[in-house]
Amino acid sequence: MTIEELIAAARNGSTRAAGRLLSLVESPRRTEVLTALGRHVARVIGITGPPGAGKSTTIAVLVAAYRERGLRVAVLAVDPSSPYSGGALLGDRIRMAAHINDADVLIRSVATRGHLGGLAEAVPAAINVLAALSYDVVIIETVGVGQSEIEIAAVADPTVVVLNPGAGDAIQAAKAGLLEVADIVAINKADRDGADQTVRDLHAETDAPILKIVASRGEGIVELVDAIDAHHRADTPERRAARARSQILSLALSAVRTRPDLDALATAVADGEVDVYTAAASLFTSANVNENPLSTLQ
Amino acid sequence: MTIEELIAAARNGSTRAAGRLLSLVESPRRTEVLTALGRHVARVIGITGPPGAGKSTTIAVLVAAYRERGLRVAVLAVDPSSPYSGGALLGDRIRMAAHINDADVLIRSVATRGHLGGLAEAVPAAINVLAALSYDVVIIETVGVGQSEIEIAAVADPTVVVLNPGAGDAIQAAKAGLLEVADIVAINKADRDGADQTVRDLHAETDAPILKIVASRGEGIVELVDAIDAHHRADTPERRAARARSQILSLALSAVRTRPDLDALATAVADGEVDVYTAAASLFTSANVNENPLSTLQ
Numbered sequence: 001m002t003i004e005e006l007i008a009a010a011r012n013g014s015t016r017a018a019g020r021l022l023s024l025v026e027s028p029r030r031t032e033v034l035t036a037l038g039r040h041v042a043r044v045i046g047i048t049g050p051p052g053a054g055k056s057t058t059i060a061v062l063v064a065a066y067r068e069r070g071l072r073v074a075v076l077a078v079d080p081s082s083p084y085s086g087g088a089l090l091g092d093r094i095r096m097a098a099h100i101n102d103a104d105v106l107i108r109s110v111a112t113r114g115h116l117g118g119l120a121e122a123v124p125a126a127i128n129v130l131a132a133l134s135y136d137v138v139i140i141e142t143v144g145v146g147q148s149e150i151e152i153a154a155v156a157d158p159t160v161v162v163l164n165p166g167a168g169d170a171i172q173a174a175k176a177g178l179l180e181v182a183d184i185v186a187i188n189k190a191d192r193d194g195a196d197q198t199v200r201d202l203h204a205e206t207d208a209p210i211l212k213i214v215a216s217r218g219e220g221i222v223e224l225v226d227a228i229d230a231h232h233r234a235d236t237p238e239r240r241a242a243r244a245r246s247q248i249l250s251l252a253l254s255a256v257r258t259r260p261d262l263d264a265l266a267t268a269v270a271d272g273e274v275d276v277y278t279a280a281a282s283l284f285t286s287a288n289v290n291e292n293p294l295s296t297l298q
Numbered sequence: 299m300t301i302e303e304l305i306a307a308a309r310n311g312s313t314r315a316a317g318r319l320l321s322l323v324e325s326p327r328r329t330e331v332l333t334a335l336g337r338h339v340a341r342v343i344g345i346t347g348p349p350g351a352g353k354s355t356t357i358a359v360l361v362a363a364y365r366e367r368g369l370r371v372a373v374l375a376v377d378p379s380s381p382y383s384g385g386a387l388l389g390d391r392i393r394m395a396a397h398i399n400d401a402d403v404l405i406r407s408v409a410t411r412g413h414l415g416g417l418a419e420a421v422p423a424a425i426n427v428l429a430a431l432s433y434d435v436v437i438i439e440t441v442g443v444g445q446s447e448i449e450i451a452a453v454a455d456p457t458v459v460v461l462n463p464g465a466g467d468a469i470q471a472a473k474a475g476l477l478e479v480a481d482i483v484a485i486n487k488a489d490r491d492g493a494d495q496t497v498r499d500l501h502a503e504t505d506a507p508i509l510k511i512v513a514s515r516g517e518g519i520v521e522l523v524d525a526i527d528a529h530h531r532a533d534t535p536e537r538r539a540a541r542a543r544s545q546i547l548s549l550a551l552s553a554v555r556t557r558p559d560l561d562a563l564a565t566a567v568a569d570g571e572v573d574v575y576t577a578a579a580s581l582f583t584s585a586n587v588n589e590n591p592l593s594t595l596q
Contacts, residue, residue: 030575034573034575039573041570124573124574124575128573171469171472174469174472174473175472175473175477175503177473179473205473237568240568241561241564241565241567241568242564243568244564244565244567244568244574244577245561245564247567247574247578248554248564248574248578248581249551249560251575252550252551252554252578252581252582253547253550253554255578255579255582256546256551257547262543262547263539265543265546266542266543267535269539269542270535270541270542272339275426276422276545276546276549277328277332277422277423279542279546280545280546280550283546283550284553284582
């Protein structure tokens with residue numbers, strides 16, 4: 001199938017064609033696909049938090065809430081250790097089972113395959129594909145233990161951090177830098193002991209609104225959806241430009257991190273053969289680049 | 299004075315000439331000074347931690363320990379909010395008073411003047427100047443609340459994180475990413491309650507050796523110096539290359555962050571006029587650069 005045929009099939013409801021397009025924008029054919037699609041915009045919501053906090057359950061009830069409004073929803077689960085090659089459907093996620101047969105819900109794993117910066121490269125293009133296929137809302141789930149969240153925060157509006165009551169999650173979230181990127185904090189399983197104390201502790205660490213939810217029973221979800229809406233409505237050109245700036249920097253850093261000559265430069269600096277300023281500058285001189293270090297991105 | 303005259307004066311013991319050279323390598327004349335000096339190597343020790351942890355006290359006793367061995371010591375205090383223009387002597391630091399009149403100890407504040415990435419640019423050159431002026435050991439103090447530590451960790455071997463007993467410092471250190479860059483953790487004021495508990499808590503978070511010290515009484519300093527020596531002796535070509543790689547990436551990121559066209563690109567992306575991949579790629583095309591975005595660094 002040509003790219004135009006894939007787009008037509010995906011727009012006619014073929015999830016297989018949609019999946020193929022999403023794989024293509026992670027390949028050297030990205031520009032070709034994006035050009036054929038044109039530019040499209042969707043609402044992007046980031047959901048992050050430590051393992052076990054209940055992100056998938058929270059997402060499942062959020063999906064239901066948006067479906068009740070008649071919106072089409074795509075879920076991208078970013079899993080650096082995903083065993084799926086290129087991102088298979090997450091049919092094994094019990095919590096999502098209710099949505100598996102809903103044609104207006106697409107659930108997909110984005111495997112970053114261990115590439116540093118892979119996420120920064122893959123996600124903006126995937127969002128454009130999903131928006132072009134008339135998904136109104138794109139929910140991005142990250143595992144919340146590394147760099148991914150900062151990159152997702154540059155794309156998402158808002159970023160929701162899901163934590164459980166107790167000091168453990170709060171410390172882990174602080175350590176991973178989650179509190180700095182949080183636009184909204186949701187304390188899930190808030191019927192457990194210590195939820196109020198956790199809310200108080202977190203108020204000392206972040207200015208973001210902090211909500212208590214029990215996702216498995218749907219408690220607090222109306223308020224969470226309202227908080228997400230309120231944050232989105234409050235978006236400004238300045239905030240959009242700040243997010244775009246972060247995305248550009250993430251991509252640029254990703255481009256230099258994946259430069260084939262970086263290890264040789266590092267060794268030369270370590271051995272005293274070249275100073276670090278000259279080495280860094282050489283990353284920007286075309287003599288060392290096949291025209292453009294970001295050429296693989298375009 | 300010419301640069302050659304400044305170098306001669308500094309080598310003859312003029313701290314004023316040394317200070318002038320350190321200022322010059324933060325200016326567009328950096329390359330000129332570095333070329334005149336040639337390449338020199340010093341041992342670099344990073345000291346970081348939350349405000350109030352006792353970093354200056356710890357450094358004062360470390361300086362005394364190295365002086366007893368006959369080594370010349372320079373201290374660079376990185377203070378992003380420093381009121382000193384270009385970095386004055388820190389004569390007001392009471393703890394350092396003992397060393398103020400020691401000709402073999404140089405104490406200087408590096409003001410990064412709010413430039414993003416300023417530290418990544420300023421510090422390697424400053425270390426080269428100090429090494430050329432026969433300082434054997436360079437101790438770099440950072441405030442331990444931001445990005446500075448990651449950049450210093452790329453230069454220092456080892457990075458020592460100073461904390462106090464109690465959960466507060468541990469959480470703050472985790473939040474700032476200090477535990478990830480720590481080669482050695484020193485629990486200062488370890489005569490206070492809770493020191494052993496803090497050691498246990500931190501062992502769960504880091505593999506780095508954890509020492510208890512009371513810097514104000516000199517307790518545990520012999521062990522700290524031994525741990526610093528042991529870490530330094532265990533250095534390998536691979537570790538040196540990894541640090542060089544981090545320095546190169548920091549400089550490259552700093553170069554794109556300070557690009558004059560970055561804000562305009564971000565606005566264009568936010569307004570949908572250009573996609574983020576094209577915007578990032580344009581940072582690497584010479585058409586948008588006056589030859590080289592790192593030209594100000596050279």
